[in-house]
Amino acid sequence: xxxxxxxxxxxxxxxxxxxxxxxxxxxxxxxxxxxxxxxxxxxxxxxxxxxxxxxxxxxxxxxxxxxxxxxxxxxxxxx
Numbered sequence: 440x441x442x443x444x445x446x447x448x449x450x451x452x453x454x455x456x457x458x459x460x461x462x463x464x465x466x467x468x469x470x471x472x473x474x475x476x477x478x479x480x481x482x483x484x485x486x487x488x489x490x491x492x493x494x495x496x497x498x499x500x501x502x503x504x505x506x507x508x509x510x511x512x513x514x515x516x517x518x
Contacts, residue, residue, distance in 0.1 A: 464489035467496055474513040479503055 464487045471480035479500075487499060500506065 459492040459494045461490045461492055462496065464491055467491065470510070470514075474510055476505075476513065479505065 464483065467487060468480045468483050471477075471483055482503070483499070487496070491499075497507070500510070
């Protein structure tokens with residue numbers, strides 16, 4: 440039944456579920472430039488494989504002190 444512990448309907452389990460999405464390196468570079476991070480976009484061109492999955496991008500960005508919240512904020516959007 441939904442909502443019971445151990446089922447897909449349990450909110451706590453659903454929010455921990457992460458799906459990696461394949462992105463092109465150029466897409467990541469474009470987003471970083473749009474966010475006003477040209478130096479970081481240059482690093483992405485050098486460091487990231489193509490294609491790259493979203494989990495790799497998150498880990499890579501964290502090594503530069505960047506997280507999704509900061510990126511969204513720089514782009515002037517909200518989650």
